[in-house]
Amino acid sequence: MLKKKPAACFVDNKYCPGCGHGIINRLVAEVLEEMGIYEESIGAIAVGCASLMPETFAVDCIQAQHGRAAAVAAGIKRCRPDKTVFTYQGDGDALAIGFSETMYSAIRNENITVIFVNNSNFGMTGGQMAPTTLENQKTTTTPRGRNIAETGDPLNVINMMKDLNTAYIARGSLTNNANIMKTKKYIRNAFEAQQNSEGFSFIEILSPCTTNWKMDPIKAMEHIEKNVTPVYELGVFVERGEKNA
Amino acid sequence: MEKQLMKGNEAIAEAVVRAGCKFFAGYPITPQSEILEYLSWRLPEVGGNFVQSESELAGISMVYGAAAAGFRAMTSSSGPGYSLLQEGISYIASAELPCLIINVMRYGSGLGDIFVGQSDYWQAVKNGGHGDYRSIVYAPASVKEASDLVVFGFDKAEEYRNPVTLLSDASISQMMEPVELPEMQEHNPDKFEWSLKGKGEGKARSITSVMYFQEDYDNYIAAKYKNIEKNEQLWEEIETEDAEIILVSYGITSRICNEAVELAREEGIKVGLLRPISLYPYPVRAFQKQKNVKAYISVEMTALAQMAEDVALACKMKQPVYSLAGGMEIFEASDVCNKIKEVIDGKAKEVF
Amino acid sequence: MEKLIIHKESCKSCRYCIENCPKGALYIKGDINEKGYPYVSVDHEKCTTCGICYNVCPDYVFEIQEREV
Amino acid sequence: MPNLIFAGFGGQGVLTAGLIVAKTGMDNGKNVTWIPSYGSEMRGGTANCNVKIDDGKISSPFVKQIDILVAMNVPSLAKFEPMVSSEGTIIANKSMVKDWDFRSDLKVVEVEATSIAEELNNPKGSNIVILGALAMSGQLFDKDVMEKGVEAFFASKGKNNPKNRECFLKGFECAIN
CATH class of the missing domain: 3.40.50.970 (Thiamin diphosphate (ThDP)-binding fold, Pyr/PP domains)
Structure with missing residues (x-):
């Protein structure tokens, strides 16, 4: 089995050691390349750590405003319906400031693919609480741990989205080879759904933020297995418009 | 067409x-x-x-x-x-x-x-x-x-x-x-x-x-x-050549000023209208070429005379800038004429 | 025959590869690359070129090539 | 050239009546403006539009001194009669304006616009009846210009209803000076 980094990842990424973004960047690139569409793809890239992607990713990209990537992608896709259009966003971007743009893209069943990286905090700005931050998780704005009596529960966006009329919704993680391979399959299914004009596809990926979690990378992956995955269940939730869960 | x-x-x-x-x-x-x-x-x-x-x-x-x-x-x-x-x-x-x-x-x-x-x-x-x-x-x-x-x-x-x-x-x-x-x-x-x-x-x-x-x-x-x-400066000038008082106004209010120019001219008052079409860039060249102007009046439907600042900048404050400002009710040409007369009679206070 | 190539300059020393290698073929000696990270090395005797290290690596360190004859 | 206000309650077609007059003005080489009452003014069921017709440039589209007021109901008269200039004209819908004490310095033309439209089986045509009365007043367009204007307006909308012509003619005929 020959393996070589995809051409889209043309220089080394700029993420922290052990950051999941590097793996996800590569998975997106591999899928686009394997499907033969990477030269015909356009990405709308979020603010946050995701914004480091265009510097190292050889696909036509636009830097969206904070939270608006799904709306920007919808504008592109509606003008250029024959191109593959995706967003690449973190949890602060897609679910806090951009909740409305994300949800309404799903509500309108826009024929785009949203790649949503859940690392349960605002990475780029220094590890503040995100909508996905776990109960009791310490962040720089929840120094005593997230108090859900004040902040509400961690946001499971797929639970909110899965009853809408969309094409494909899945959640994967990066904690081991098997999960990474599954996540890659989800990404492929999402892009295929878009190619078939089935509508909105959404892949949430549980990913480590070693720097802000102040964890060794291996420990960070263990934390996802042990503490994150029970809150954000893995699997396929909508496929070809059929609801699975 | x-x-x-x-x-x-x-x-x-x-x-x-x-x-x-x-x-x-x-x-x-x-x-x-x-x-x-x-x-x-x-x-x-x-x-x-x-x-x-x-x-x-x-x-x-x-x-x-x-x-x-x-x-x-x-x-x-x-x-x-x-x-x-x-x-x-x-x-x-x-x-x-x-x-x-x-x-x-x-x-x-x-x-x-x-x-x-x-x-x-x-x-x-x-x-x-x-x-x-x-x-x-x-x-x-x-x-x-x-x-x-x-x-x-x-x-x-x-x-x-x-x-x-x-x-x-x-x-x-x-x-x-x-x-x-x-x-x-x-x-x-x-x-x-x-x-x-x-x-x-x-x-x-x-x-x-x-x-x-x-x-x-x-x-x-x-x-x-x-x-x-x-x-990219764009503007229209009406009767500015010999004008001693120039109204500056854009959009809907410029039309009322145009009527006011006609009315004032009938009374022998040398009034002109400078109508910016481009607001950015502001048509400063139009101000620089005025030879006889003694005062500008910015006419606009805002309470705070927002454009008057740009008039003052455009004429580099070489002339006094007066203002007829206020919204909700559209001005009538007679309102503008009254302002012109107030300025001539020295009863108006300049904003710049 | 295939061979594992390591682009050591890309390594950030996260150790995901070591953790996931089923054969225990990967290790960090302590030498550091230009970025300043102790980089990963491979024991070719143990490596089966299964590709798991490539899959779990965030930094495109690994490549599996055809071995030159 | 005149400044007009067309006023009535919603559904009486006052905006359309004003539009027909404005379009007729344009088709006869005049400068025209038409602007409707808007937003909060619209609430409560009253509607009006301001129309200006002029050989020269028109400055504000808003009418502050009315030359011709077309009033389809009593609230319209109450609101706008004070704005009519001395020697100005009011065209009133007599079906709804029964015993109004008009200002003595005005020319008044009355017509049973609502009932005529109903009699002619064109209940939505009261605004066209009143245009007949407007033509009869002699204050704006001649009868044939206004009649052509009505026809041209509906033709341009692709809804030519012969009953509109009947309404117009009856309005002209039955208007009382």
Whole structure:
């Protein structure tokens, strides 16, 4: 089995050691390349750590405003319906400031693919609480741990989205080879759904933020297995418009 | 083209289609909603895209995407909605993309009043958004001029790769007047090297703030806007040659000033009108060439005399600047004449 | 025959590869690359070129090539 | 050339009546403006539009001194009669304006617009009846110009209803000076 980094990842990424973004960047690139569409793809890239992607990713990209990537992608896709259009966003971007743009893209069943990286905090700005931050998780704005009596529960966006009329919704993680391979399959299914004009596809990926979690990378992956995955269940939730869960 | 009687908003919307625009995303707000309503059926007729977005924030973001794809794209709003567009306008300007924004002004801040007013002058002309950018701003004074400036605005947006704002108001947009519409034209979104279309075999494009890759960005961006200021000033002068008092007014109020000039001239008062058509760049050259002027009166429908500041800057405060300001109720020519007489009689107090 | 190539300059020393290698073929000696990270090395005797290291690596360190004959 | 206000309650077609007059002005080489009452003014069921017709440039589209007021109901008279200039004209819908004490300095033309439209089986045509009365007043367009204007307006909308012509003619005929 020959393996070589995809051409889209043309220089080394700029993420922290052990950051999941590097793996996800590569998975997106591999899928686009394997499907033969990477030269015909356009990405709308979020603010946050995701914004480091265009510097190292050889696909036509636009830097969206904070939270608006799904709306920007919808504008592109509606003008250029024959191109593959995706967003690449973190949890602060897609679910806090951009909740409305994300949800309404799903509500309108826009024929785009949203790649949503859940690392349960605002990475780029220094590890503040995100909508996905776990109960009791310490962040720089929840120094005593997230108090859900004040902040509400961690946001499971797929639970909110899965009853809408969309094409494909899945959640994967990066904690081991098997999960990474599954996540890659989800990404492929999402892009295929878009190619078939089935509508909105959404892949949430549980990913480590070693720097802000102040964890060794291996420990960070263990934390996802042990503490994150029970809150954000893995699997396929909508496929070809059929609801699975 | 045959003359038609059309509402300002509908003439604007039809001109948008005729300019080859294929993308609109926006949100309802009075008094611009007819633009949205008209384009909802008209754009699909020509193979274009219409989206009623969940907010102005989303609408301008979609426009940002469509413009990046090389398409002629636009949105329209008013007052509070226009405030929400500012984030996107800043991004579009920073990424050097062309697009057209229409602001049908209303009066006052907050909820304000949906009828006549020009109180978004500062927001539109001085930029409501963040950072070092300007939007080119055109102010039509008739339904016909509004539709002409739509096409002109798209052309200028592309020439300078910069957002262009058409600053209309409730009266221009709500009234019907005879209009000859511009010719239908096609736009090719692939003609730009920079437009997002998939990299193909070439180098991947990255649309973001040009600051990140533009060498000597400060000087580059300053020179860009200096160039616009040099080349794109637009104005109309009426009876200014021997005028000792010059009214400065744009949009709907300039028409009333025009009538006031006629009335004052009948009484032998040497009054002229300077009507800025481009509000950014402000037509400072028009002020520099005035030989006989002793005073300017800025006439506008805002409580705070927003444009009077630009009049003072344009004449470098060599002449006193007076103001007739206030919204809700439109001025009558007699109000303007009274102000002129107050100035002559030394009863008015200058604002600058 | 295939061979594992390591682009040591890309390595950021996260150790995901070591953790996931089923054969225990990967290790960090302590030498550091230009970025300043102790980089990963391979024991070719143990490596089966299964590709798991490539899959779990965030930094495109690994490549599996045809071995030159 | 005159400044007009057309006023009534919603559904009486006052905006259309004003539009027909404005379009007729344009088709006869005049500068025209038409602007409707708007927003909060619209609530409560009253409607009006301002029409200006002029050989020269028109400045404000808003009418502050009315030369001709077309009033389809009593609230319209109450609101706008004070704005009519001395020697100005009011065209009133007599079906709804029964015992109004008109200002003595005005020319008044009355017509049973609502009932005539109903009699002619064109209940939505009261605005066209009143245009007949407007033509009869002699204050704006001649009868044939206005009649052509009505026909041209509906033709341009692709809804030519012969009953509109009947309404117009009956309005002209039955208007009382």
